[in-house]
Amino acid sequence: MIYAALENGATRIFKRSIPLDEILSYEELFTLPSYTSVKDFINQLIFLDNCPFGVMHIQTKEIDQYYNRIQSYIAKPPWIYSSTGLYNDFSLTIYQGLLYGLFNLHSTYYRPYADPVQDPTWRWWQNSRKAQHYYFYMASNKLSKAGLYVETYDFRKKYDTLEFDRTPDIIYLDKGKWYEFTIYLTVNTGKESDEYEINQAWMSVQVSSPDYILAVLGRQELLSGGNLIYRAFILDRSFYEGQSLSGEDLILVSVSIKVVNSDLACFSEFGNQVTMQGSIQLKIYVGCPPGNRLAFDIAYTLNYSISKNNVYFDCVEPDEIPCFYYQHLFYPFFLIQDMVTGDSDRFLGRYTFKVIGGGPYKKTNIEYFTQQEILMYNSVNYRKSYTSIWITAEDKPGVEYYTNQGFLIFRSDVFGIRWICQKNSPCNDVSAQGLKGPEYFFVIEVSNRGIDTSTYCDYRLEFIIHLHGLPLNPHRGLLFMLVTLSILWFILISYVIYRCYLSWMQRKVKAAATIDPMILPTRSYAKLPNIYHRGVKSSLDVHARR
Template sequence: MWQLFAATLSLVFLCMKHLFASDCKWIAVVNDFADLGSDRKIFFTQREIKRVAEIFKELTDSAIDPDDKNAKYLGFPYYLKINLSCTLQNPEWAIRTGHYTGLRPIVTVTFSEPVHPVRQKQEQLQIEMRAAPYRDKANCDSEEVCLMCWFTPMPFLNGTVVLDVLVESNGIGLPVKSRRFAININGYVGIVQNEVKIKIGEKLDSLKNVLQLRDPSRPLWYTYGQAPVLILGGIPRSKIVFMSDSMFLDYIPIEVGIDSCWIGSLSCPQGTFSSAIVDAISTESTLFIRQNQLVYYYTGNYPILHVNTSGSELWTRILNHVCVRTLNPVFFPMNGSEFVIALGGGWQEGEFFLITVRDGIVKASGSLREKEETVCDFVRASACSIKWATYSLGDNRIYLLVHETGTDKHTIVVYLLDEEHFEFIYHIPEKVPKASDKGFVLLLGLEHYTNTTLIPRGLALNPFSNIFYIWGNAILQSNDKQSYIYLSSFPNDSPIKYFVQSFTGEIAFVTDREEIWVSKELGTEIKKVYPSEAWDVFNYLQVMRGSPHYSLTLKHSILTIFYIDGQLEELVYLADTADNGRLVRREFPLSHVLAYDLLITTPNKEMRHNGLDYIRFAHLCPFAVVRYVDLPQPQEFTRMEHYFAMPPEIMEKTGFHDEKSLIVYQGLVYQLLQLHSSYHRAYADPVHDPTWRWWKNKKEDAEYYTYVASNWNTSAGIYVDMANYIKMYDQMPENLLPSKLYLDKHTEYTFSLYLSMRTTKQSMGESADENSLQNIWLTLILAHPEYIHTHLHRQELISRGSVRYVIEIYDKGVYPYQQLSGKNLLKSSLGLKVAHSGMNCYEYTSNGPRIRGSYVSTVYIGCPPGKRLAFDITSTKNETTVKNKRYFDCIKKDPEMPCFSFNDVFYPSFLIQDMVTGDSGRFNGSYIFRVIGGGPFSIENIRYFSEEEIFNYNTMNGSGTSSLIWLRAEMHEDKVDSEGFHILSQAESGILWVCQTNSPCYDIVPQGLAAPDYFFVVEVSNRGVDESTYCDYALEFIIHVHGLRLSPTRAIFLLKVTAAVP
């Protein structure tokens, strides 16, 4: 009794210091451009605001040039409004207190790369904005007590519909911890008669009689990280779904606009009719639902994605002649497509179908078979059913869980989509193996079994770690889909209903009894976290804190659980009355529950020290402190491009912004992102930075504008500091392993990790063996060791009670593909785990306990995003001038596209530009140089050549037909690829323009007294000829060549005409 009381009392004391910390949290909502200070609006408008440019015309005495033709000072249709929500104090008072003590929100918006390839090269992009304080004059009793908030522009980017918003404090004033928001574009609403309307059905005003506490939970399925709008079905007795564009931070209950049909037949028998939406899946542009055996889809209106559809008007049926028993999600896209798997029932039992969404168009395959044989024929079963199907995108295979009807036999079969045939993978044991005290059992054929039938229900695959699960009333785990272990810590008395993956190393699952269990991929330990005694302790503490989402009397039920950025979330129904309630998304307190469970279950004993009585808990964690040091600068490996913007400075002495200054802020952020989007010119700028062109003509006047602003004399009362709108290349590491790492060919990532044992005071009463460096060992787990090599160097620092590991991770250089930047990367993962840590290690932070001991980072192998090849016009012009000892430009000079003389040897030079780190260096690799188009006198006359013409104009094959456009200047060695195209390099790049008789640039008729000129379209690629990188640096650019020669016949004719003129 005393031990239980002591454990509970210890929990209370450990948590009290966190209990009454700042109870305020950030609230971020979208406001319309013309309705500042209003409530939350739906983010659906996807067009710019053009009237912003009118305000910029007033900024005459500033760094802004309103007449700059290259600048686009437009606006976004929304602002981001930031407030505080507090439990124990008045939020309006808290906002004012925070503002006057220096609190300023910092907003970082991260744009997700779209599934549909809007841009040629993929990128990781975010913009950091300081929020501007705003006083709502419409709600003012006096100057001192006005309602206030903060605003930033709410930017969007061409092709991006999923936006992650991080709001954090500047570290001054009121302490408020950082918070993330999903603020996504909703393509399923529109304007009808000047009102915002839901297009997929009728919005419900309340949840009255919609949900009941006894309703079962259901899974939330969507394309991971790509779906802007989520829907959750499974509401019994009604065709209602919950729709959310904020990852269920808020939601809209909708009665779906479909007919409730009863189409049971002999070919598709239906035991009972239900109007419920039993399956619901969200993709980037389309929603899928299943009601009974009918499958419907609805495509959203997303012009920003540039898909080949303007969206649906009504729900559309698909697989009309198929009896669909269930839908299975595919959590990741591939090559610009998303997928849903449909499993057949009735007379089509044992068949499966693949639904594809590409470019906004939805298509369904026929029954996937091998030479007209189904999977039932393959396993030699008279009747079978497919319980589950999971799509492995890396090798383009679908894994099937097949049950032979009338038996306990279950088999894993794989369908190879490219070869269109089945292969056997694994026979699942018919009985549950006997448990082991180690928490797992190797299934080698020598193990013992219980009398309990093993009933598998589904499959799960993590494409990063390559770990494969078979789940049901038992869990089998495999790293190669051939050999399995049985995770014996999970009891088989309540089967798993659905399985949830974070894809960052954590998994969770819900059983038929609505229990929540969790585990880590790096270990075999499984724990029940709800319901549990530890969860009850957390609930009590939240009630003490005054949280409105927890109660000792309010009844609740869980609708679903899901992960957001590795954090487990739960969507909970709180019953306010018997027939009405509300939905609340709560962060599942996993670290708290695991830490409390450890204190509750860990044995403790009394001890005496220095005349005082203590309670000593056994330390199950082998280490006390873990520290990352010597981490490289993150951007080189995370590939995240980072922009920074601040509100324009204003001459208002109170420091509050008004509508005009916020509009200027909109225009500045728009222009900053516009410069980023347009910074893909084939010609490299003299300065490798997208903002260089913006300020290059105003830099020298910067001190003058600062002087004017310091005297409060700026035009329109607004001062724009050029230094506040930049691209940042020097972000520092946060002493944490990055969540993502990108590795190019032979790239190395090195860092150090310190693990320290407990101090003398912390280890009071422990033996030397219990607290020893020999108990601290680090293990490293690679998902694809055939591509990545690692080295661990251990160093024991006895005097410091620590172990130092130097960890080297590098690419072996054997990945077989060379692709465009960011395309077709190999998904992999790197796991670090301290031996014997399990779920036994935690530390207390300002945000509460945090589980430690295992760390997972996603690794992408291939050409990293943000690298490009650029034509170095400056070096080309200089080298051509030096080596030819002359340079002749065109008569009409174009500084953006200098000319080169036909009679001079042309020496092209190229740069490898890193858009993330800002590095720019000469490209010294090999490349193929091809002229693929051209036209005389004007860019408008350019014509692209056919493949046959390209071959004849660029290879020695053209010399036989007199059709060569150019030749190599260095003739001592002629390197060509397998097709005969010339291989050039920086050391051997000289080009002679020849324009032979049958070439398109031969004998161009002059349009005046000047010699003809020609615009050549050139394609440069290192694909297949450069082994220094995984990147295919494809580049297309235009070269302007003047002084083309006339044919001898035409030259003599013109000479005669000229001589004949008196």
């Protein structure tokens, strides 16, 4: 309640809300030494400035998205042709449906294969962008049938969030990663009334959990300009135990960086707002940052396989699933895709490679293996049972590391695979269908759980590959060979019998067509044997004598 005297001499009580939090923030000011000065017959209460610096400015080296892991999208409303420029129910319904589709793409986006563009909206608009100029022309001339136009570029992921003058509200640090920024303290502001001593401005840093985070401040003095430069370096100390999924089981660490003796003494004015300055509070999460995923790099895998094998045999009926030839070595490559910034880096950590399912000829025939079958088909502990599906491609491998269950640990220098499909494996006895060779679909699992020491992230990737040109089972192959040879021998013997029978029939026909020589014409005498000629001549002489 406020008791005030009005100009007409009356008094009145007013009810006003007092900003208690703001008044208490200035409590330190009233304890400072003060004096009064008389100017123009008006008493003014002037407080001494107890802040050890003038202005503090922060500059970061990278955008906030690298550390706060916030994904941003651009979703602008459709273009409308209304003279009033107002949206009706139809256009608002369209916009609401587009937003719902965008949220659905973001929440359900999971592809084991690396896309050319790490944006869920890329597959949404990839076909429409081919005719984008046509639709834009129709919309520019107000010829769109729906009375509105949706620009594909207005719905996309935003990667260019540029903010370099402030620290992120939240910082995520993976194993061995760091965050650094620069703090500029202006000691000499150029005003005669502002006099600061450069040796009185010092900064300190406090960490809530020093076992996980190391914070270092580097001081640099610019005596000519009367300024101070502090470089803050915050490093993860790699003491986080185990691995976790992306964005889960994080440890919160608070880091406080402030100028000594600046508490409740340093303020900055922005318009009508007064804020305290001199301290920086950071919330750091140690663990696997959200927004990272492991993906199978199809394009580079195919190109590398072609360069290694000098040839590439695609499937007879190719589809979206990558297809590989059985006799060729398989060199898989993987990417760590950052869904926040759009960056992709080659995965160089350690991982295990397992075949966890499969089926012949069609995806619908795929069946997942049991845990015992996964061990039998992938572990070196079961090599004597002849159940292995693959082995390493190296003829003379160096030092190889295995898990306790016998799974080979792949590294950046050991990643080649040779398909063998031993006699007791599921891909061994696959019968051919028609003129096509045996084909098989494999479900592959790649995981770095418990073996990769380069990251806190527990990556697990499951994808399908199509393998064609599988060899036949030896018994089935022998059977096919015997049947083929039998057919060939049957055809050959039939042909020989046919030729012999045809020759015999020709002789029979010639013998049956032979005519009595007494009635043969004279012109054919020359073709008869000599004995036949003598007999005919003697017979003619006898008739002549008679």
